[in-house]
Amino acid sequence: MKSIALAGNPNTGKTSLFNMLTKSYEYVGNWTGVTVEKKIGKLKSGDAELIDLPGIYSLNPLSKDEGISINYLMNESPSTIINIVDGSLLERNLNLTIQLLEYGKPLLIGLNMVDIAKSRGIRIDQKKLARLLGVPVVPIIARTGSGCDEILEQLGQSASSSTFQIDYGEIIEEAISEIDDRLDADLPYHHRWLAIQFLEGNHVVKDKLSAWIPEKDLNEMYNRTEKKIKDTGESHTLPSYIYKVRNERIKSIIGEAVYVESKSATNWTEKIDRVLLNRFLGIPLFLAVMYLVFQFTFDWLGSPISDQLDGFLSGPASDGLTWLLTFCGASSFIKSVVLEGIISGVGGVLVFVPQIFILFFFISWLEDSGYMARIALLMDRLMSSVGLNGKAFIPMIIGFGCNVPGIMAARTIEHPKERLLTILLSPLMSCSARLTVYALFAAAFFNSHQSLIVLSLYVLSIVTALLLAKLFSSTFLKHEDQSAFVIELPPYRVPQWRILLRSTWEKGKGFVRKAGTFIFGGSVVIWLLSYAGPSGFDVEMNQSFLAIIGNAIALLFDPIGFGNWQAGASLLTGFLAKEVVVSTMNIIYMTPDDTALQGVLGQYFTSLQAYSFMAFTLLYVPCLATVAVIKKETMSKKWTWFSIVYALVIAYVISLVIYQGGRLLGFH
Amino acid sequence: MTLSELEKGLQARIIDLSNISPLVRRRLLDLGILEGSIIRLIHRLPLRGAFALEVNHQEFGLRYAEAKRIEVEVV
Numbered sequence: 001m002k003s004i005a006l007a008g009n010p011n012t013g014k015t016s017l018f019n020m021l022t023k024s025y026e027y028v029g030n031w032t033g034v035t036v037e038k039k040i041g042k043l044k045s046g047d048a049e050l051i052d053l054p055g056i057y058s059l060n061p062l063s064k065d066e067g068i069s070i071n072y073l074m075n076e077s078p079s080t081i082i083n084i085v086d087g088s089l090l091e092r093n094l095n096l097t098i099q100l101l102e103y104g105k106p107l108l109i110g111l112n113m114v115d116i117a118k119s120r121g122i123r124i125d126q127k128k129l130a131r132l133l134g135v136p137v138v139p140i141i142a143r144t145g146s147g148c149d150e151i152l153e154q155l156g157q158s159a160s161s162s163t164f165q166i167d168y169g170e171i172i173e174e175a176i177s178e179i180d181d182r183l184d185a186d187l188p189y190h191h192r193w194l195a196i197q198f199l200e201g202n203h204v205v206k207d208k209l210s211a212w213i214p215e216k217d218l219n220e221m222y223n224r225t226e227k228k229i230k231d232t233g234e235s236h237t238l239p240s241y242i243y244k245v246r247n248e249r250i251k252s253i254i255g256e257a258v259y260v261e262s263k264s265a266t267n268w269t270e271k272i273d274r275v276l277l278n279r280f281l282g283i284p285l286f287l288a289v290m291y292l293v294f295q296f297t298f299d300w301l302g303s304p305i306s307d308q309l310d311g312f313l314s315g316p317a318s319d320g321l322t323w324l325l326t327f328c329g330a331s332s333f334i335k336s337v338v339l340e341g342i343i344s345g346v347g348g349v350l351v352f353v354p355q356i357f358i359l360f361f362f363i364s365w366l367e368d369s370g371y372m373a374r375i376a377l378l379m380d381r382l383m384s385s386v387g388l389n390g391k392a393f394i395p396m397i398i399g400f401g402c403n404v405p406g407i408m409a410a411r412t413i414e415h416p417k418e419r420l421l422t423i424l425l426s427p428l429m430s431c432s433a434r435l436t437v438y439a440l441f442a443a444a445f446f447n448s449h450q451s452l453i454v455l456s457l458y459v460l461s462i463v464t465a466l467l468l469a470k471l472f473s474s475t476f477l478k479h480e481d482q483s484a485f486v487i488e489l490p491p492y493r494v495p496q497w498r499i500l501l502r503s504t505w506e507k508g509k510g511f512v513r514k515a516g517t518f519i520f521g522g523s524v525v526i527w528l529l530s531y532a533g534p535s536g537f538d539v540e541m542n543q544s545f546l547a548i549i550g551n552a553i554a555l556l557f558d559p560i561g562f563g564n565w566q567a568g569a570s571l572l573t574g575f576l577a578k579e580v581v582v583s584t585m586n587i588i589y590m591t592p593d594d595t596a597l598q599g600v601l602g603q604y605f606t607s608l609q610a611y612s613f614m615a616f617t618l619l620y621v622p623c624l625a626t627v628a629v630i631k632k633e634t635m636s637k638k639w640t641w642f643s644i645v646y647a648l649v650i651a652y653v654i655s656l657v658i659y660q661g662g663r664l665l666g667f668h
Numbered sequence: 669m670t671l672s673e674l675e676k677g678l679q680a681r682i683i684d685l686s687n688i689s690p691l692v693r694r695r696l697l698d699l700g701i702l703e704g705s706i707i708r709l710i711h712r713l714p715l716r717g718a719f720a721l722e723v724n725h726q727e728f729g730l731r732y733a734e735a736k737r738i739e740v741e742v743v
Contacts, residue, residue, distance in 0.1 A: 057699070058698055062691065062695065088725065089700075089724070089725070091700055092698075092700035092724070095700070120725060240697070243697060243702075269727065270710060270722075273710065273711060273727070274711075277713065278711075279711070279712065279714045280714070373729075376729075377718045377720060378713065380717065380718045380731065381713060381716070381717035381718060390718065414695075415691075483691075484692045484695060485692075485718070485729070486692055486696060486699070486728060486734075487728060488726065488727070489720060
């Protein structure tokens with residue numbers, strides 16, 4: 001099958017277009033680095049696959065996600081490249097376009113954000129642009145899908161390879177032909193493109209070239225050419241010289257194809273930033289936004305809906321199921337599995353779907369509006385003081401939804417040690433699965449201050465992460481070299497309902513799916529462990545295997561306030577997924593729904609013990625899926641184990657301080 | 669003068685970028701920012717926090733430590 005690659009600058013709408021051109025759905029947002037891995041989908045017209053590459057400014061990679069694009073171009077051979085160009089930032093975008101043209105494959109330009117350009121008084125003559133670049137230019141609005149049909153139509157026609165060339169001047173052209181002469185004629189690459197990329201300092205291309213030309217010769221050639229350029233006094237380095245020549249050509253293209261009318265439209269983005277980035281109001285406003293999000297998720301909207309759902313599941317739904325099972329003549333064993341195992345375990349988790357979806361809705365809104373990049377900017381001062389980078393705050397906020405995509409988002413951080421630090425600390429962020437535990441305990445013990453108690457846990461997770469960042473970065477993850485922090489601040493836009501709802505569903509469906517598979521299976525196993533014991537089946541709960549396992553570790557939990565076997569067993573099974581803690585408790589305490597469970601919990605926990613338990617659940621260990629992604633992203637067993645062990649230690653220490661400290665202060 | 673001394677709302681031309689780290693220089697180049705670019709300060713966060721700047725209608729953020737190493741002249 002033909003493969004078509006989608007390439008362009010970060011945040012130009014590649015993924016939006018990808019979603020429009022294929023039947024799949026991928027994650028979109030309004031900040032640099034939403035896509036950190038290439039994604040493959042099938043074209044709507046059915047005859048080719050489309051590959052969505054992470055956004056790049058240039059083919060020369062700086063961070064890990066950028067390396068994916070150049071590696072793709074080096075190792076695979078797309079039949080066509082669609083290059084999305086942001087019409088409002090044409091000069092910068094064309095820098096990549098020219099490198100892609102030099103790659104020598106058929107190219108199609110999707111000219112996006114023409115509306116933003118127009119509002120700034122920039123009019124682009126697309127026919128002229130197409131003629132100057134020698135490739136078709138299709139105006140599109142990726143967010144609404146306008147222009148997609150024409151792209152599909154253009155892709156259907158046979159395209160000829162790009163023949164665009166820039167004369168880089170005598171010195172560079174000489175070096176290009178020197179490389180050309182030493183390469184075999186039948187290589188699957190454009191020699192000229194390889195040579196230019198090499199001279200621009202692209203190390204991926206250099207590694208490839210060293211298979212045919214000894215590295216020593218390459219270095220000699222590079223230094224000799226750079227010296228010649230230096231001697232002319234035009235530039236200090238080869239890359240900056242090539243950039244300059246290319247930029248002159250871009251300027252002349254723009255001079256011919258773009259008309260600028262002096263039009264002073266209101267710059268809303270700057271007006272909004274004047275408030276949101278205000279030196280005194282910036283951080284308080286961010287905290288206020290987060291507080292409102294939690295108010296909606298819990299007190300105002302989420303909890304009332306969850307209560308309704310809980311009432312329905314424990315009332316009509318389970319009554320109906322009981323009737324149905326009796327009607328079918330099910331044995332008492334089957335009845336127990338379904339009613340005490342599955343209904344309690346799965347139902348206990350499903351009840352929190354409204355709250356989780358509301359939280360995801362707001363996270364999607366933050367992502368799509370453009371505020372996310374501002375949060376990174378606001379937080380950079382604080383983050384740099386603990387050895388992190390403002391950009392590390394984005395993985396952390398995404399981690400509030402789920403730690404797995406949060407850890408993946410750390411790929412945009414350029415500095416390797418800062419990236420590792422972000423990966424190690426992201427699991428401390430309180431994800432939506434942990435929310436089920438808070439929602440349960442907060443409603444049972446702190447009914448009048450639910451969102452405040454939950455907010456305090458979120459603050460605890462951030463403060464712990466920052467303190468540990470300081471500790472790690474000033475000991476074994478110390479780095480002397482300068483870190484880089486340059487972040488694009490995209491224009492604000494009003495999020496579209498369609499995109500928000502879709503993105504909320506995409507994030508939340510994993511939770512629902514987990515309830516149907518993982519938690520379903522887990523509930524049956526946990527129920528069986530509670531049903532069976534050394535003396536046979538249908539034993540007293542206290543004599544069951546689950547109680548024996550729970551008792552074995554309960555002693556350890558005594559100093560932190562919950563030395564009962566039920567807590568031990570719940571935490572142990574919670575490693576699978578944190579919401580399993582709630583499922584297990586529902587099964588152990590044999591409660592039909594969460595309201596009843598809240599009542600029972602009061603007999604086993606005091607308020608202080610409950611808070612200590614919530615803090616421990618928050619921190620104690622990344623869930624199974626998170627451990628797997630840490631392993632994948634760090635490619636190191638050592639760091640994976642480290643992430644588990646340090647979390648256990650810190651959770652124990654903090655719960656100990658909360659419980660013992662609380663008792664000294666007279667709480668109970 | 670350096671970029672860190674620029675007053676809010678004023679424009680300046682970048683004269684020298686050679687003192688910043690290569691990583692940051694490369695990122696700025698990616699955004700089309702080089703010697704000769706006209707830069708405007710939009711915001712300055714407190715306690716030597718980050719700067720919000722604008723070049724060619726695009727906003728971006730930079731650290732105080734980097735801004736201190738960028739030589740500019742007011743235009």
